[in-house]
Amino acid sequence: MTSTMTTHDTPGANGTAADGIDPAVSAPVVALPVKTTGAGTRASRLQFLKPAYWAPVLVLLVGLGIVWTVVAKDSPYLLPPLSAVGEALAGNPLFYLQNAWATLQVALIGLVIGFVVAYVLAILVSELPLARRAIMPVAVVLNVTPLVAIAPALVVAFGFGPEPKLIVTALICFFPILIGVSTGLRSVSPAVLQVFTTLHASRLETLWHVRMPSALPYLFNALRIVFPLSIIGAVVAELAAPGAAEGLGTVISVASSNNRLAVVYAAIVCLALMGSLLLLIITAIENRALHWHDSRQGSRG
Amino acid sequence: MTTVNTPAAARPDSISIQGAVKIYGSGATQQVALNNVDVEIERGRFVSIIGPSGCGKSTLLRLIAGLETPDAGTASVFGVSPDAACAAKMIGLVPQAPALLPWLDVLQNVSLPAKVNRGSERRRKRIGGHVEKEAPDMSALLTAVGLGDAVHKLPAQLSGGMQQRTAIVRAFGLQPDVLLMDEPFSALDEFTREAIQGQLLDIWDEQKSTVVFVTHSVTEAVRLSDTVLVMSARPGRITASVDITLERPRSQDMLKTPEFHHFEDLIRDHLQSAWHEGPITSAA
Numbered sequence: 001m002t003s004t005m006t007t008h009d010t011p012g013a014n015g016t017a018a019d020g021i022d023p024a025v026s027a028p029v030v031a032l033p034v035k036t037t038g039a040g041t042r043a044s045r046l047q048f049l050k051p052a053y054w055a056p057v058l059v060l061l062v063g064l065g066i067v068w069t070v071v072a073k074d075s076p077y078l079l080p081p082l083s084a085v086g087e088a089l090a091g092n093p094l095f096y097l098q099n100a101w102a103t104l105q106v107a108l109i110g111l112v113i114g115f116v117v118a119y120v121l122a123i124l125v126s127e128l129p130l131a132r133r134a135i136m137p138v139a140v141v142l143n144v145t146p147l148v149a150i151a152p153a154l155v156v157a158f159g160f161g162p163e164p165k166l167i168v169t170a171l172i173c174f175f176p177i178l179i180g181v182s183t184g185l186r187s188v189s190p191a192v193l194q195v196f197t198t199l200h201a202s203r204l205e206t207l208w209h210v211r212m213p214s215a216l217p218y219l220f221n222a223l224r225i226v227f228p229l230s231i232i233g234a235v236v237a238e239l240a241a242p243g244a245a246e247g248l249g250t251v252i253s254v255a256s257s258n259n260r261l262a263v264v265y266a267a268i269v270c271l272a273l274m275g276s277l278l279l280l281i282i283t284a285i286e287n288r289a290l291h292w293h294d295s296r297q298g299s300r301g
Numbered sequence: 302m303t304t305v306n307t308p309a310a311a312r313p314d315s316i317s318i319q320g321a322v323k324i325y326g327s328g329a330t331q332q333v334a335l336n337n338v339d340v341e342i343e344r345g346r347f348v349s350i351i352g353p354s355g356c357g358k359s360t361l362l363r364l365i366a367g368l369e370t371p372d373a374g375t376a377s378v379f380g381v382s383p384d385a386a387c388a389a390k391m392i393g394l395v396p397q398a399p400a401l402l403p404w405l406d407v408l409q410n411v412s413l414p415a416k417v418n419r420g421s422e423r424r425r426k427r428i429g430g431h432v433e434k435e436a437p438d439m440s441a442l443l444t445a446v447g448l449g450d451a452v453h454k455l456p457a458q459l460s461g462g463m464q465q466r467t468a469i470v471r472a473f474g475l476q477p478d479v480l481l482m483d484e485p486f487s488a489l490d491e492f493t494r495e496a497i498q499g500q501l502l503d504i505w506d507e508q509k510s511t512v513v514f515v516t517h518s519v520t521e522a523v524r525l526s527d528t529v530l531v532m533s534a535r536p537g538r539i540t541a542s543v544d545i546t547l548e549r550p551r552s553q554d555m556l557k558t559p560e561f562h563h564f565e566d567l568i569r570d571h572l573q574s575a576w577h578e579g580p581i582t583s584a585a
Contacts, residue, residue, distance in 0.1 A: 191400035198394040201417035292404040
């Protein structure tokens with residue numbers, strides 16, 4: 001044990017010396033490579049193939065499909081037959097793709113606008129108590145205001161162009177990001193802040209090196225909510241502006257006024273797929289960006 | 302509330318606390334964390350502060366770190382105010398929790414302090430009390446404490462002991478004039494704790510820093526320190542100062558010697574008499 005004193009003199013002997021000092025501490029170094037995140041994700045990827053993993057949802061879907069078909073047979077004006085929805089989609093896939101793309105564009109651009117504004121305000125709100133007292137009440141009131149009600153007013157103000165759609169989408173995405181990021185920026189532990197205070201790190205340095213990375217888990221939580229919301233925002237705006245050129249919302253409102261239920265549901269299927277796809281993408285990005293986060297670290301010794 | 306200026310009597314070769322008073326709360330819930338405390342810590346010394354919970358030992362440390370300002374009295378670090386010392390990166394802090402950034406690996410964590418407050422070098426040169434030292438090789442320092450294999454690991458992949466060693470290297474990496482440690486090993490098991498104490502002494506010996514070490518372990522205080530300050534609570538004050546004259550280096554074997562036990566007993570006696578003197582009934 002006296003070798004403790006000389007470890008720094010002989011770098012070559014360090015590995016063994018360190019192991020000799022406290023095996024309790026050093027053991028994880030040896031054990032860890034076996035159970036690093038890489039191995040963990042491979043195992044969870046293979047999990048997809050196990051019937052226990054996909055069978056329950058498959059059974060549920062088949063069951064729902066049967067119920068749907070039975071209802072559709074009796075009253076085709078309540079639900080269109082699934083075959084009709086499939087035919088509508090297969091008959092003119094380009095039509096749905098084009099409209100889906102139009103809606104997606106609105107959703108994503110609106111999301112980016114909402115994100116940028118919310119992020120900047122979140123920094124202001126978490127750094128300046130005055131800004132917090134000014135902005136938060138307004139943001140909360142905005143949040144509880146039904147945006148479906150604002151959409152028609154915006155259409156009157158801005159016409160059938162992209163502006164009202166982008167505004168509605170941005171507004172709907174704004175609040176979750178503002179709350180998530182401003183909470184995250186203030187989630188840094190006091191001990192870490194004390195270390196950076198004794199370093200005399202500037203507020204900007206603390207923000208960049210400590211607060212913004214600390215806020216990432218909160219940001220991704222917000223994004224998981226907001227990505228599907230952005231599509232809702234875009235569709236609501238399209239529904240409020242009938243006669244607008246493109247978009248799945250427009251497709252739905254036109255088709256439903258013509259009693260073409262199969263087309264309505266075909267468009268809804270497209271929206272559901274788009275929302276799921278966005279959720280999948282954001283989760284994949286999150287897994288990559290937050291590999292360091294507690295929730296993604298397997299249990300360790 | 303007096304503002305703390307650099308006292309005229311501030312000495313460039315010591316950390317000096319004079320007549321420090323710190324009171325938390327007001328009225329009935331008022332608690333005197335520090336009552337007229339005088340401390341003089343010379344450069345290069347390893348000084349421990351020991352005492353029961355709530356005796357104000359952490360408050361004293363935070364005073365030196367500039368994280369608190371005294372309600373009366375003065376604090377100076379090698380001739381300048383704690384705030385100026387922080388601005389010149391003369392102070393390294395090792396808190397009770399390792400306080401590592403979980404998204405950075407070990408090497409990035411210990412290298413981050415060099416990336417903030419870049420003006421500190423300039424400020425350091427202007428301070429007479431500062432002793433110039435070369436920036437250390439972080440990888441070598443990590444290897445010296447047995448973290449050579451863990452350089453690219455994330456904090457979550459490390460044990461508690463390894464995390465705390467990383468935090469120590471981070472603080473030493475600045476070549477601070479004084480290292481402030483607030484019960485850094487209290488969360489570790491005894492075995493790990495004794496091993497890390499040895500490593501801390503190794504680095505301290507090599508870097509010739511001043512260390513102020515807050516602890517509630519008598520054994521730890523005796524093994525590490527040149528001087529042990531005993532504090533008692535309500536009001537927080539220093540009741541004894543014991544010079545530990547054991548020779549260095551102090552190995553783990555030394556913990557079993559009669560000389561070592563002598564100093565342990567001495568400090569226990571001081572702690573106990575402080576405990577009996579002080580009003581034990583809660584002032585809060």
